[in-house]
Amino acid sequence: QVQLKESGPGLVQPSETLSLTCTVSGFSLTSYSVSWVRQPSGKGPEWMGRMWYDGDTAYNSALKSRLSISRDTSKNQVFLKMNSLQTDDTGTYYCTRVSVRKPPFDYWGQGVMVTVSS
């Protein structure tokens, strides 16, 4: 059974760094890519970046200077770090499985709400 679950702080101070973890089960990170997608409240989603199955990464150019995605395959975890957070970074952050057969996102995590506020 494929599952993805995001975890991390619900509240981040402006200018600080956001660190999120996506823990997956039911598939291997060396066979599937994982992406991060965020969604401000009441708005459309935004693709943030991708951890490829081979360890390579791709980032949304709008976020690239602030964003880093990494992984620990032994723990079945993918990590997101984004620095210099501002209030417009508030929203729900999802990790998603990238499927080759049913592209791009066939499974989503439940999401984690992140609020940037002092």
Added chain:
Amino acid sequence: DIQMTQSPSSISVSLGDRFTITCRASQDIGNYLSWYQQKPEKSPKLMIYRATNLEDGVPSRFSGSRSGSDYSLTINSLESEDTGIYFCLQHKQYPWTFGGGTKLELK
């Protein structure tokens, strides 16, 4: 970046009606387009992939089509469970981009 212009942004539809949502791509995306349904406080759910392929378990009243740079999601005979917000997503070129969403409500 490829812009996905989705219309309408919201609509109220009666049970049993036929309804179509359209996303227009600013560049050629081939059929690298998928459709997602999102219920309140829930994660998006894959409905259609590669423009025309129905995801497993999605009712056959849903269908996807393409005409040039316009991609459409059609719901035949709307049911109450179909309400929610629908998004298109292009994955032809980075950054992958979503449409602005269509909020579907019942009249």
